[in-house]
Amino acid sequence: QGVVDAARAALPEATRQSGTLKVATSLQWAPFDYASESGEPVGIDISLMQLLAAKLGLKAEFEDLKFPAIIPGVQAGRFDVGVNQFDVNDERRKIVGQLPYFNSGYGLLVRKGVTGIDVNNLCGKTLALTQGSAQIAIAEKLSAACVAASKPEIETTFYPDSADTYLAVANGRGDGFLTARAVGVYISKGNPKLELAPGALSGMNSISGIIVGKSNEGLYKALLLAMKSAIADGSYAAVLDKFGVADGALTLEQIEK
Amino acid sequence: MNSIPLNADRASRMTAPNTDEPLVRCENIWKTRGHNLVLKGVDLKADKGEVVCLLGPSGAGKSTLLRCINAIELADRGLVHVDGVPIGCTLRNGTYVRLTESQLSRQRADIGMVFQNFNLFPHMSVLSNIIDAPMRIRGETRAAATERAHELLHKVGLSEKAGSYPRHLSGGQQQRIAIARALAMQPKLMLFDEPTSALDPHLTDEVLDVIKGLAATGMTMIIVTHEIQFARDVADTAAVMSDGVIIEMGPARDVLSRPTDPRTRTFLARSLPDHQQQAV
Amino acid sequence: MNSIPLNADRASRMTAPNTDEPLVRCENIWKTRGHNLVLKGVDLKADKGEVVCLLGPSGAGKSTLLRCINAIELADRGLVHVDGVPIGCTLRNGTYVRLTESQLSRQRADIGMVFQNFNLFPHMSVLSNIIDAPMRIRGETRAAATERAHELLHKVGLSEKAGSYPRHLSGGQQQRIAIARALAMQPKLMLFDEPTSALDPHLTDEVLDVIKGLAATGMTMIIVTHEIQFARDVADTAAVMSDGVIIEMGPARDVLSRPTDPRTRTFLARSLPDHQQQAV
Amino acid sequence: MSARLAMDTKGPSAAMSKAPEIVDPPRFGRWIGVVLVGGVMAWIVFQVLTNPGFQWDVVGRYLLNAGVLKGVAMTLQLTVIVMIVGLLIGIVVAVMRMSGDPLLIFCAHAFVWFFRGTPVLVQLVFWYNLAALFPAIEIGIPFGGPKFFEIPATVAISSFTAALLGLGLNEGAYMAEIIRAGLLSVDNGQTEASKALGHKPWQTFWIVVLPQAMKAIVPPTGNQVVGMLKYTSIASVVALYELMHSVELIYSRTFETVPLLIVAALWYLFLVSILSVIQYFIEKYYSKGWHRQDDRGV
């Protein structure tokens, strides 16, 4: 995979000179950003950033921070970009530049071998959920829709943290666990008792973006060009495929938005 | 107050019937402090209303003995009886068993003590130092306690210092407050550890008067002192302690003027009449 | 040590030429502590080698005066000169300006002080209490300091307590250590605040000997005491203080035996010869 | 003061005015210092106020935001309750530790060791998830005996209870050490004098020893309160939303991290200022009788 000259040309002079793309992330969000057993940063975000950096003729360098330090770090110019599955929205775009790179949808994690469950038709089923998670609100919304359509409502049981929830579902409590699809894929790989039911929850997804400094338009443009090239040559899809989340790929229009 | 009453009234007290049990009876008290064997079998008794002066060289164990009498420290061996009751322990199945701290506190409330270094409560005003214990332990009303406190302060000549804090008093003033604090509890036995060490001769006389007044009310007192003259004036009985034992004990007049023990003679040398004639 | 040397040698000292400037000169010292005006224009002087006893009722301001002399407290007004140098301040452009603490510390090193309540350092052994300052401030070697410390301990009869901690000593033992600690610095002026209050008559005599020995070496001493007999034995000059002023000062023999001020007479009443005859 | 008045009206004043007065040396150094410190402070304030990075407009917008105010309220509430719990536990444990009874000393040691030694986060997660570990709180004969009574732990342990348990026990262990240090600093003679008067052990403790220990207890306790004020933020792991969490919620939505951290910092500074004033008065109260009104220097 060669360097995309146009993209490299768009880079700010200093970045090009330095030869590295400094990436701020927080390695506590498998499978997007996490540390491998040997301590190397790995994950969907990480691989994508490595891909883009290569296209820019740079070497990606990751720094493992916590959320409160990522945005100020990018704003301060300490880092070129930040990735940590940050959702794109207009409010945020006023503060920082966000280059969309992933479409995250919800899926259902079920016990291995269970079939005949449809993510988009959960009425009457029992969902295992983690206390305080965003999925609770989604389940409530879906349940309300069921009731409105005079179908049986969705039952829910709560567990204190994700690990407990997985354990519960694996042990046969509840019909499934509503989770981000990418997470579901990751879990089902590591956990022999669980698998991800096919399909994604329709109408409930969010676009993640790479954080770039608001004033760093050159870098934004360079990344956009690199991204286009990656989509064009299939390397973008390849990366997502490697993690089993090819359906999270964005189209060109979505990225340019 | 300045003219010193002579020992007239004491003689009469001495002849009063020494009925039965003495008020204080220390029997064969042994006490180790740190690595030092400080008390080596002390015997001491004081009848009700008797004033006993305890004399002896520095480090003889006088303070330690007083501390054992009111169970601030517990003797290793030997018993102290006050008013017939063993202090710090109780007889149970033939062995003497230590009391708990709160049982001890009841015994101590009846035994007043003036410490050698005063130990006033620095966070309380002089008045609070004096009235606190009577109110809390004797359950007196604030008014009653305050009234007696003022009386006592007047007696020791410190009426105007009621609102001061101990830290703002001179050494002699602190010592007098310590005396007033102990007296406010109206104990049946008073232990004074060098109550006049920081006092000038004039105040020493006033303390003398106070002690005599108390003796007249029947209070028993054990007084550690280094002032032989004071001991002569105040004591019925004198006990001389040396190196952890009482080496001589008897009527104050005899012991202090015609001591039999050679150690006592050496100790008293300076204040014995023959010397005084020589020095003055 | 027990036979008391009489005042023979003192007379000779008294007649020695009182050359020029006295070693200590307090002029018109005023001092407020808290809300109390404690010193009200005190004048006091002590020649080199002179032993001055300061007497007076409790609360008269004796301790406060001593504290002003070595600048532990600074007088509000009035000057203390020691060896011709003003203490705690220096003349600059016609006004007296306070010294900084570290300048003060140099002045204080030459003035020894024994506190009324000893103030030994509880975290140091007796030996360390004594040798620390000579080593640090005088720059003596440990060996030299230790040697003198042992000498001093021997003098005050506490050789075997060198390794003890102050907390484990009796009152009188602590007081003697405090004296030894101050002497170890070999100051040119010693201030004693009731140095024998916790001592028995025998030890009082020994301290007397120590003080006389020091006086013979030319050390000047100001001694606050309540023991008239002691003052008679030790002092060249006696000063009587009352309510913040010196009311009488003169040769000890005269002041203590034939006081002119009526307040002094009252104060000394108990120890004046006529009284003694009566009491003994 | 009354003495000074007396001087001006009564006799001694004449004699006194003749005595030379001793004045403080002119402190040029101090004036230079004041100017320097003032200058540096002015510069910092100037920099901070004019620096666009701080986004003061955003700070202003969120300072009184309803969510932030709710967070402040929760922070205060949690801090107060936890400190009370911690103080009580601390007193009990410190007294146990100094009681002289080997069993009590052992228990006190074990308590301090364990609760000071394990991270609060772990304790919080543990209490909150007691359910996962012990599905129910049961009263019965252990080691497999019959059970008399049980409550499902998820019901019993609410977020608030978990936070209270985790933070309170932890704080208790810390306070125990602080109180013990204070008690150690009180002269033994005071205890003896109190005993000699006939005070019961608890009276000796409350009336004589503790009030004197307060001088050494109050400042580190102030530290603990201030620390706890900020440390309550850890409670967000068990879904309790205090000040820090309330600003996190905002900046993780809007990405205005720096100004929102400043909002939190300003609130903490404000609360700490109030606390410092309270601490000052408590210290003043307990230093009654200690102050040498006329002391100079160290």
Add this chain to the structure above:
Amino acid sequence: MSARLAMDTKGPSAAMSKAPEIVDPPRFGRWIGVVLVGGVMAWIVFQVLTNPGFQWDVVGRYLLNAGVLKGVAMTLQLTVIVMIVGLLIGIVVAVMRMSGDPLLIFCAHAFVWFFRGTPVLVQLVFWYNLAALFPAIEIGIPFGGPKFFEIPATVAISSFTAALLGLGLNEGAYMAEIIRAGLLSVDNGQTEASKALGHKPWQTFWIVVLPQAMKAIVPPTGNQVVGMLKYTSIASVVALYELMHSVELIYSRTFETVPLLIVAALWYLFLVSILSVIQYFIEKYYSKGWHRQDDRGV
């Protein structure tokens, strides 16, 4: 002891043995207590060891994991350095606060107020990103005057420096209060005696006052060290990998949260145990001369 020996060999022993001995009452209560405490502890240990929720096999697997060990090392290193910095700052600020000089008192107050009052998180983010706020550290005339010298702040402030500044200044403010409390607890007579001997102010402080203050300083300082040990985890916000972060990295990959938290807790307990032993010996050292060897009771 020697005295006791003496009794057995020399004269007094005969007279002494005639004196009745006073014995402690049989403490049935204590034995019941011992059994109870022992029982409860055994039960807790039993529960914890047998409970599958703790996943002891996972704990065992990660206890000596290289990442975890690296985290432990960093935690120790950071704690030691921060405490040293904090202690030095604390002594200076405490002495300033008690110096009697109004300017120094003001500065000390301001320091404590500010650094105790702002959350460490904010301070860390601030130091780490000094660049955003002040693009370069410059030495020059402020308010727009010429600049003599500048370093780009992003270069100057590394993760470690930021953590050191943030945690060290914060710790300094806390230690200042603790040391002040200790100094307050020392009797004024000690200072006076020291001055009277001719000690210079700093000698008075180091030789006389501080050693006596240590009794009241050591236990809360122990608290601070233990607290800091765990609080260093906040440094992970600026990319410093200490113990807590090292286990977070693992459990966010494997989702084995509880056992990994236990790994961290065990390590902290281990480190705190070592610290407690050190604290014990320091306390013993500084209580020389205070202990009444024969005291009983409170």
